[in-house]
Amino acid sequence: MRLNDLLNQTSEWLKATGTESEIVMSSRVRFARNIKGLAFSHWADEKQKKEILTKTKQALLKNKYLNNSLFLVMDELNDLDKQFLVERHLISRELTADGGCKAVDVSEKELFSIMINEEDHLRLQVMRSGLELKESLRLLDKLDSELRRNFDYACNSKWGYLTACPTNVGTGMRASVMIHLPALVMTKRIGKVLESIGRINLAVRGLYGEGTEASGNFFQISNQITLGHSEQELVDDIDRVIKQVVEYEKGARELLLKNSRHQLEDEIWRAYGILTNARIVSSLEAIGLLSAIRLGVNLSIINKVDIKSINELFITTQPAHLQKIEGKDLNPQERDLKRGDLLRDKLK
Amino acid sequence: MLCDICHKKQASIHVTEIINGEVKELHICDTCARAKGMIKSSKNFGLADFLAGLTDFGIAPKDAGELEDFDLKCPACGLSFEDFKRIGRLGCAECYDAFEKGLAPLLRKIHGSNRHAGNMPKEANKDSKTAEEAGSIDELEEKLEVAIKNEEFEEAARLRDIIRGKKKKKI
Ligand SMILES: [Zn+2]
Ligand SMILES: [Zn+2]
Numbered sequence A: 001m002r003l004n005d006l007l008n009q010t011s012e013w014l015k016a017t018g019t020e021s022e023i024v025m026s027s028r029v030r031f032a033r034n035i036k037g038l039a040f041s042h043w044a045d046e047k048q049k050k051e052i053l054t055k056t057k058q059a060l061l062k063n064k065y066l067n068n069s070l071f072l073v074m075d076e077l078n079d080l081d082k083q084f085l086v087e088r089h090l091i092s093r094e095l096t097a098d099g100g101c102k103a104v105d106v107s108e109k110e111l112f113s114i115m116i117n118e119e120d121h122l123r124l125q126v127m128r129s130g131l132e133l134k135e136s137l138r139l140l141d142k143l144d145s146e147l148r149r150n151f152d153y154a155c156n157s158k159w160g161y162l163t164a165c166p167t168n169v170g171t172g173m174r175a176s177v178m179i180h181l182p183a184l185v186m187t188k189r190i191g192k193v194l195e196s197i198g199r200i201n202l203a204v205r206g207l208y209g210e211g212t213e214a215s216g217n218f219f220q221i222s223n224q225i226t227l228g229h230s231e232q233e234l235v236d237d238i239d240r241v242i243k244q245v246v247e248y249e250k251g252a253r254e255l256l257l258k259n260s261r262h263q264l265e266d267e268i269w270r271a272y273g274i275l276t277n278a279r280i281v282s283s284l285e286a287i288g289l290l291s292a293i294r295l296g297v298n299l300s301i302i303n304k305v306d307i308k309s310i311n312e313l314f315i316t317t318q319p320a321h322l323q324k325i326e327g328k329d330l331n332p333q334e335r336d337l338k339r340g341d342l343l344r345d346k347l348k
Numbered sequence B: 001m002l003c004d005i006c007h008k009k010q011a012s013i014h015v016t017e018i019i020n021g022e023v024k025e026l027h028i029c030d031t032c033a034r035a036k037g038m039i040k041s042s043k044n045f046g047l048a049d050f051l052a053g054l055t056d057f058g059i060a061p062k063d064a065g066e067l068e069d070f071d072l073k074c075p076a077c078g079l080s081f082e083d084f085k086r087i088g089r090l091g092c093a094e095c096y097d098a099f100e101k102g103l104a105p106l107l108r109k110i111h112g113s114n115r116h117a118g119n120m121p122k123e124a125n126k127d128s129k130t131a132e133e134a135g136s137i138d139e140l141e142e143k144l145e146v147a148i149k150n151e152e153f154e155e156a157a158r159l160r161d162i163i164r165g166k167k168k169k170k171i
Helices: A003-008 A046-061 A079-087 A133-147 A182-186 A190-198 A231-259 A261-275 A283-298 A307-316 A319-326 A332-347 B030-035 B047-051 B081-087 B100-111 B122-134 B137-149 B153-170
Strands: A024-033 A070-073 A103-106 A112-116 A122-129 A173-180 A202-209 A218-223 B013-019 B022-028
Touching (some): A003 A070, A003 A079, A003 A319, A024 A133, A046 A070, A112 A133, A122 A133, A173 A283, A182 A190, A182 A231, A182 A283, A231 A261, A261 A283, A307 A319, A307 A332, A319 A332, B137 B153
Antiparallel strands (some): A024 A122, A024 A173, A173 A218, A202 B013
């Protein structure tokens, strides 16, 4: 597989095939792993980093879950391609820094991605559509078991998997869910809901707006602790909380339909009207309006476009994607024009 | 609600972060968000980063800098406890043994526990068990004392059970 092949495919997690995928965009599980006897990547010298890259690359290339994967050495990529991978959720921003023998291995359908020499030797990731944390954990466990036949991991019975950052020690696992909560934001119930989640060892991060300035209404909920509970317990906790939040969001959607259907429909159709006609669209505007359209599609107010296409547009309207699609560098003004073109084309 | 940066315009973007019940909110107007590059900059926290979920991993513990001083250095990688307090990262797996005294209370503070309860590679499980079972009762009692002093009660209970088991075997 080659990097540009990614442009012609939709990441699995955007396909809206998973449980509750109308409200839950995606589930992701990540493991931090280090090989015994070598300094953690952020503290290792160049020679050790090279050794880490060689060892992990060999192991990844023969891993049966990574057949025909895309193995990329970060220093061989230009900035645009690096940014493209960030936008696709395949690598972290940290992995785009120069030097350090960094690499990433992406499985064929972008189900798995493995970062090498971020701050830990290995960061394994699996990403799925909808609320599929348990299945995600099962899949990542398989990949991990296969991988650890190749080397001993740094770990002990007291503190589990040893990681560069003490916030990740133990399971070395971060499970997270990205959830779309426009109705809870519109009905101003979001604050209370988020506050109650934040109390129970979970971290909530969100970026949201008001009215037409709404900037996505997406929230990320992940486990805050990694030590003292098993992987299964941590995942079950998030799963339980998300199911509850999904019910709250459904309740808020019903309430909007019952009490302010006209205003709701107006907001959704205005968003659709703008994106199917505007010539210049900023990234922020696109995300806010796409959020409203996404709600409209979920509530069957809009039937002209499917949820998978909307999900995809959240990613393809980002700067590096626009430039890759166009096949050349674009300045911000050119990007806003190109974004308008793409949205009109895909939404009509 | 007014913007937290310029205090003039109406805030339209709200960044919320709630960790262990502590709510941090930042309200920013559209102009300031653009000016601060929150929308498109690659350096600052922005929507792309949020959507990419970059913030869920490896946030340095903010408490590390306030830790007690220990004059310790990891024999394997050379990182000192002072370095750790500065960068919030350990240098290698051996650091966890070298800095155990300083790390145990920090881990308890971060995670509310300092005892792993998840999966382990099979080989490692075997190793650690034999190591502990091979240890003398004196050594274990010393560890128990440290655990009690650090208020690591789960660990203390576990050690106590091992010691009890060993004493029984002796009798
Ligand atoms: Zn402002
Ligand atoms: Zn060390």
